[in-house]
Amino acid sequence: MTSEIVLQMFAYLLPSVVTGIVAFYFFKLHTKNEDGRRRFLLHKDSQKSTLPTRLQAYERMALFLERISIPSLVVRVAPVGNDKNAYETLLIKNIEKEFDHNLSQQIYLSDESWNIIKTAKSATIQMIRKTALSQTESADKLREDILNDTMDKTSPSATALTFIKKEIGELW
16 A cells, blocks of 8 residues: 555545544534433423422421511410419420421421521520529519510521521522
8 A cells, every 4th residue: 555545545534534523522512402401391390390389388487487486476375374484385385386387398498498497496495495594483574574585686587587588589
């Protein structure tokens, strides 16, 4: 074989190699686009069914936070007797009961939201316990003290609710 024949074969082979590389590149690009389109359509379809459920979970947790906010809780849960310790226990049990009722909603919320809600619940219980340590004698006086102690402070529930509203805004 002479160099001229090799050069001629290379000249015939070069366009087919270039065409093959271009075809491979376009085929790979097309496959990637189609995969992305299928993923997008699948995500869009799943959003239609999961978004209402997620929003409902956020609604329930917003309701939970409203129900455990100190002013709402103290107005809704009246003392049964005059014992301040029994009233403290009643308030805490009410918060725990509300939380247990909404426990399953955590699967629809982000981890950060769920942790903030748990922190708000714990902080609310701490505020009640801290106020109950005072020298108050009766449940009615404890109720009044809890309201007075929390009037000037931002409630943990309000902080958590603000975060939830912000996170729901990011869903759109």
